[in-house]
Amino acid sequence: MSDSVISLEHALALRDRGALLVDARSPAEYAEATIPGAINVPILDDAEREEIGTLYKQISKQAARRRGVELVAPKIPALVAQVEAARPAGSPPAVVFCWRGGMRSRALTQFLELAGVPARQMAGGHKAFRGLVRDFFEQGRWGRLIVLRGLTGVGKTALLQRLAGEGYPVIDLEGLANHRGSAFGHLGLPRQPTQRMFEALLWDALRHVAPEGYALAEGESRHIGRLILPLRVYQALQVETSLWVEAPLATRVRNILADYPARDDLRDGFARPLRALKERLGRQAVDELTDLLQAGAWEELVKRLMISYYDPLYRHTLPQRRIEVPGGDDAAGLAAVKAAIGRVLAQGPAVRA
Numbered sequence: 357m358s359d360s361v362i363s364l365e366h367a368l369a370l371r372d373r374g375a376l377l378v379d380a381r382s383p384a385e386y387a388e389a390t391i392p393g394a395i396n397v398p399i400l401d402d403a404e405r406e407e408i409g410t411l412y413k414q415i416s417k418q419a420a421r422r423r424g425v426e427l428v429a430p431k432i433p434a435l436v437a438q439v440e441a442a443r444p445a446g447s448p449p450a451v452v453f454c455w456r457g458g459m460r461s462r463a464l465t466q467f468l469e470l471a472g473v474p475a476r477q478m479a480g481g482h483k484a485f486r487g488l489v490r491d492f493f494e495q496g497r498w499g500r501l502i503v504l505r506g507l508t509g510v511g512k513t514a515l516l517q518r519l520a521g522e523g524y525p526v527i528d529l530e531g532l533a534n535h536r537g538s539a540f541g542h543l544g545l546p547r548q549p550t551q552r553m554f555e556a557l558l559w560d561a562l563r564h565v566a567p568e569g570y571a572l573a574e575g576e577s578r579h580i581g582r583l584i585l586p587l588r589v590y591q592a593l594q595v596e597t598s599l600w601v602e603a604p605l606a607t608r609v610r611n612i613l614a615d616y617p618a619r620d621d622l623r624d625g626f627a628r629p630l631r632a633l634k635e636r637l638g639r640q641a642v643d644e645l646t647d648l649l650q651a652g653a654w655e656e657l658v659k660r661l662m663i664s665y666y667d668p669l670y671r672h673t674l675p676q677r678r679i680e681v682p683g684g685d686d687a688a689g690l691a692a693v694k695a696a697i698g699r700v701l702a703q704g705p706a707v708r709a
Contacts, residue, residue, distance in 0.1 A: 360465055360477055364485060367451045367478040375448040378439055378475075380460040381482065389552035391453070391485055392560045397438050399428055399460040421459075428463065435464060436471045449474035457481040486552065489559045493586035498565040500705050501527070501592045502697060505575035505675065506601035508538065508666040509608030509658075510683045512574045515601065515693055524697075525564075525571040532557045535581035536615065537574075538666070539629045542581055543622045554583045562589070570701065575673070595706045598675040599696045603683035609658045619654055637664055 362370075371377055377394035379386050382405045386396040400408060404427050412420035443450050450468065454460035457479045468475035478484075504512045513530065520526040534548045535541045542548065549557065565571045575598065578590050585593075603611075616622065626649055634642045641664060648657040679696045683689055 360469065360475075361457075361479050362451070362476045364478060364480050364488060367453070367476070370448045370451055370476070373448050374444060376439070376443045376450045378442075378450050378452045378464065379482070380452055380454045380464045385455065385482075388550055389486075389556055390482065392556055394453075395438075395442050397435055397464065399431075399435070399454075399464055400424070424459070432467050436467055436473060439464075439468055439475070440471075440473050443473065449476045451476050451478050453478040453481045453485075455481045456483050485556075489555055492559050492563065493555065493588055496588040496592065497567055498562045498592070499567055499569035499571065500596055500701075501565075501573050501589075502570055502596050502700050503573055503575045503593050503598050504601055504693070505598045505673065505678070506603070506683065507608065507670050508662060509612045510601045510603040511607075511611050511689075512601055514611070515683070515690065516572055516574060518690055519572060519693070525569065527558075527561050527565070527571045527573045529558075529573055529576050529580060529585070532561065533580040533583050535583070537576055537580050539632065540616075540626060543625045544616060544618055548581050548583060551583055555586065558586070558589065572697070597700050597703060597706070598678045599693065599700070600674065600678040600680045601683045601693070602680060605659065605662060607683065608662060609655060612658050612662075613654060620652065623649060623652075633665060 367375075367377070371391070371393065377391050379390045379394040379396050380399050381390075381396070382398050382400055382402045383396060384402045385405075386394075386398070390396070408420050408424050408427075411423055439450055450473065452461045452465045452468070452475055457477065458481065461477045461481060465475045465477040480487075504515060506512055513528075513536075516526050516528065520528075530537050530541075532549075533554055534545050536545070548554070562571075573593060575593060576585065576590075578585050578587075613619070619626075627646065630645055630649060631642060633645075637645075645657060645660060648660065679699055681689075681692050681696045684692075
């Protein structure tokens, strides 16, 4: 391995020290998944990558390389300028990667070095990083996950955000997934990441939870929208004594309405998942809920959904091993949650498969 080529482990260590990660793959590859925090500086765009691949398969490797040079040569100054502008002053060398640590990352690394921009090529590319993420989730070498649970609207997310603001370790699963974890959970939020990107983001959060440490999380089903929690992560959420957060129905309705501040603009978006509830609630109940939606009777709609749909759905998840905690975003509610966290930690770690 030459001095300009570094291992994946070395690359991630540089990343933790503030190095800029540069993904030299095409925009479509980058959109599918990348190493969290990496910027995209594509050597070839999507159409050019397809053209080079066709030449490689149908003509020859040499023909593909020559065409690659023709396409990339005019871009070199702009590629170098893009990396130079993004690289923080005084940071370690930029780390460049492509799919397998081949021609694209090698070329961009050499361009940067020739232009006086410190850079290293990451061996193995994104393929090696994906292998690391898969191994991480298979091994499950992170600490305890203490879970807040409760009926819809009790304010679990708000509590976790306040705890994070006070320095508690928190894994925001719904934030990473861009989804609130309910039938209407995608509305008003950015598009969900791909499964691979979600796993990369989750790896980046969980790797900081040392085996002897802990983190707080919200109780989730295996699916968060269209994304799936890695099995070992889902299993880890079931192990410890849960914190069961409680709140009156009126408070829960108010919390849900606060989650959808632009709900009038999202009215059409609510209609489709509402219709999908016919199998569980029956046609008449869904027709009545739809009438409330069209009338903009949001408070009554949310209340009815709580009573007839969400509460029966979630009550069966009431864990046997739990500490019941009064909800609330005031000082008393937060203090109660902190005390419950202390009680769970004092119990010592539960045995995890």
